[in-house]
């Protein structure tokens with residue numbers, strides 16, 4: 001059984017004795033007499049860091065023993081100096097404590113419970129067993145940030161059975177043995193084994209990024225503390241980039257993008273009109289005296305227009321008609337048949353004309369990289 005030191009979330013360095021070190025599939029499994037490394041559990045990823053000169057990439061707990069997965073061996077029986085990746089751990093404590101505060105506020109206001117929790121490197125995902133509107137969530141977010149501003153203590157305790165029974169706390173179910181209670185004054189009481197910051201001020205801020213309906217409740221994504229600052233900077237960089245690209249003030253980007261989209265739709269409509277006119281001209285000029293297979297060539301036409309040309313052209317043949325539209329050095333095509341099964345032929349077309357595509361006996365579509373002369377030669381024999 002490993003003595004656990006992560007009650008004190010701010011213990012980032014400690015000395016320990018190596019109980020054992022065994023070679024595993026990947027690297028080494030190290031067991032210490034005591035550890036401040038938090039093992040993966042309850043939706044939170046494991047701490048990383050170093051034991052002596054060995055890098056610890058994962059930590060797991062099995063039957064009260066904490067196993068550190070490292071890239072190097074350390075000598076059993078020796079004393080080692082251990083360091084937890086301080087920045088990562090601190091950010092996770094900010095995230096985790098922030099989650100307690102927000103869930104506590106929501107629980108007090110609406111009575112909902114947290115029924116799902118994940119804390120990785122990109123903030124916290126939490127699932128509530130009740131529905132919250134965006135406006136309600138905004139209010140809770142503000143209240144949670146006021147709990148941060150009040151800078152109240154985050155207290156860890158292990159009440160005895162009697163005291164526990166009398167206590168009203170979240171996650172009251174299925175915890176056997178000693179229960180660790182994390183209390184945030186005037187905000188939240190919750191059973192939890194993970195490390196937290198010692199006061200709410202250390203969380204810095206709680207920001208709800210998004211929320212959605214999930215399994216009859218609400219799934220919420222939040223970022224807290226230094227991760228929230230990084231997130232803010234990323235979003236700001238993005239807005240400035242967009243603002244620069246579309247020459248609009250940062251606070252006016254959505255109006256400017258909406259105007260651009262309108263303009264773009266008008267262009268699309270205009271292009272479509274032009275393509276339809278071109279298609280009508282092509283259709284009126286179609287000729288095929290031989291009634292055999294034939295094809296025509298055009299360029300940069302969308303597939304719907306190609307199809308309308310193909311459906312007219314096929315009336316002039318008792319074999320097959322293809323329309324090829326040049327694009328990026330190759331051709332996209334639609335071939336329509338009035339007398340031959342195209343599904344079988346498509347393999348031959350792919351191979352002879354160096355292309356890809358398929359479809360039904362009546363119509364196939366795809367692209368080829370063969371040149372115009374090769375395509376015409378093939379159609380003469382089709």
Ligand SMILES: [Zn+2]
Pocket residue numbers: 096097100182192193194196
């Ligand atoms: Zn917790």
